[in-house]
Amino acid sequence: MSDLSGCQLCPRLAAHRETVKLQYPAYHCAPVAAFGAASARLLIVGLAPGLHGANASGRPFTGDASGDLLFTALHDHGFASQAQSRSSADGMQLIDCRITNAVKCLPPRNQPRASETNTCNPYLRAEIGDLPAGGVLLTLGGFAHRAVTRALGLRHAEYPFARAAAYDLDARRTLFSCYHPSRYNLNTGRITAASFTEVFGRIRELLR
Numbered sequence: 001m002s003d004l005s006g007c008q009l010c011p012r013l014a015a016h017r018e019t020v021k022l023q024y025p026a027y028h029c030a031p032v033a034a035f036g037a038a039s040a041r042l043l044i045v046g047l048a049p050g051l052h053g054a055n056a057s058g059r060p061f062t063g064d065a066s067g068d069l070l071f072t073a074l075h076d077h078g079f080a081s082q083a084q085s086r087s088s089a090d091g092m093q094l095i096d097c098r099i100t101n102a103v104k105c106l107p108p109r110n111q112p113r114a115s116e117t118n119t120c121n122p123y124l125r126a127e128i129g130d131l132p133a134g135g136v137l138l139t140l141g142g143f144a145h146r147a148v149t150r151a152l153g154l155r156h157a158e159y160p161f162a163r164a165a166a167y168d169l170d171a172r173r174t175l176f177s178c179y180h181p182s183r184y185n186l187n188t189g190r191i192t193a194a195s196f197t198e199v200f201g202r203i204r205e206l207l208r
């Protein structure tokens with residue numbers, strides 16, 4: 001596996017990064033690495049960097065509406081030092097928590113191709129491999145959930161995505177899934193701030 005920082009494995013995504021960089025020279029426009037210690041007992045997996053969020057800041061969920069909901073919930077349950085995450089220089093500390101994405105580069109129209117998701121999957125597999133025994137994996141949305149079951153070598157049909165599902169894995173690890181904290185899911189009522197935050201309450205109980 002090549003180094004994530006200069007990854008060129010997906011030609012379409014590598015070209016898209018360059019195109020976006022021309023339009024927004026101050027943006028990160030490169031693969032976005034996981035945020036948080038590899039030893040953390042909670043690993044959260046999102047979809048892919050957002051154009052004006054992680055792709056701009058260089059840190060998952062930092063600077064967009066999804067991140068507002070995520071970091072508020074993390075802060076409420078003691079997994080983050082701050083409730084707001086605006087830039088990679090904001091002093092945010094994750095506490096026993098790590099955040100990553102199924103696909104590390106900004107995809108056009110927020111839609112990675114299956115081939116790109118598969119090409120990126122070994123990076124995710126390595127991050128999951130760092131999760132200690134007794135740890136929790138949380139997938140945000142069906143896309144991330146499928147990428148995680150693939151990385152774990154599980155049959156997706158036996159571990160389907162569902163709102164607030166929880167599955168026992170090996171080494172006392174637990175796989176949780178919940179809807180993605182996107183503005184769309186919030187605006188359509190699929191999630192509320194309260195229902196989203198509640199998932200982290202359950203995880204906190206497990207990790208206590």
Ligand code: URA
Pocket residue numbers: 046047048049050053054059060061062064066067101
């Ligand atoms: N920002 C990310 O880093 N990932 C998402 O899935 C959404 C926004």
